[in-house]
Amino acid sequence: MADACYSSSAVETAVALANTLRPVKGEDSLQTVEQLRDFLDAHGPAAEAGLTRADLTEARALRETVRDVLERASTDAAGAASLLNDGLRRSRATPELRHENGRWWTEVTSDTDRVTAHLAATTLSALAAVIATLGPDRLGVCAGLNCRATFVDLSRNGSKQYCTRTCAHRASVAAYRSRRSPG
Numbered sequence: 563m564a565d566a567c568y569s570s571s572a573v574e575t576a577v578a579l580a581n582t583l584r585p586v587k588g589e590d591s592l593q594t595v596e597q598l599r600d601f602l603d604a605h606g607p608a609a610e611a612g613l614t615r616a617d618l619t620e621a622r623a624l625r626e627t628v629r630d631v632l633e634r635a636s637t638d639a640a641g642a643a644s645l646l647n648d649g650l651r652r653s654r655a656t657p658e659l660r661h662e663n664g665r666w667w668t669e670v671t672s673d674t675d676r677v678t679a680h681l682a683a684t685t686l687s688a689l690a691a692v693i694a695t696l697g698p699d700r701l702g703v704c705a706g707l708n709c710r711a712t713f714v715d716l717s718r719n720g721s722k723q724y725c726t727r728t729c730a731h732r733a734s735v736a737a738y739r740s741r742r743s744p745g
């Protein structure tokens with residue numbers, strides 16, 4: 563693959579954050595400071611010891627922005643862009659040139675020491691870079707009934723419609739059944 567200017571792990575973090583809320587099932591796995599710490603442990607940036615309720619509130623607000631961007635990018639790219647730009651500005655996102663293992667790359671971090679601002683800078687800049695390199699229709703919501711999980715399609719052909727293979731499989735089984743029993 564040509565050198566992508568987005569970090570796929572940051573893209574995954576953005577999607578994982580949005581999907582801590584399952585709107586159809588009404589499940590929310592970002593309701594406590596402990597859950598926020600678990601999320602950060604799994605997806606970085608490294609959480610400091612002293613996460614507070616304020617951090618949780620900020621992380622939940624960020625989740626709302628990220629989900630909104632993922633939901634609307636393919637139909638309202640300008641709206642998604644302004645959400646991204648506002649969020650990046652608020653997180654004081656700052657690109658930084660890094661060098662490691664003989665390779666140079668830019669990483670977007672926050673010009674603050676707030677962990678949620680780093681999370682915002684990382685995830686929002688990753689989504690912005692996907693839109694800039696692959697197009698806004700790579701962001702989407704699962705077409706599976708009763709799912710509505712979000713996804714970002716980084717595949718070559720960009721034809722993803724479902725969040726996971728499980729959802730795609732379930733949908734094809736349902737379509738097959740409905741063809742077999744018309745009406």
Ligand SMILES: [Zn+2]
Nearest residue numbers: 704709725729
């Ligand atoms: Zn799904």
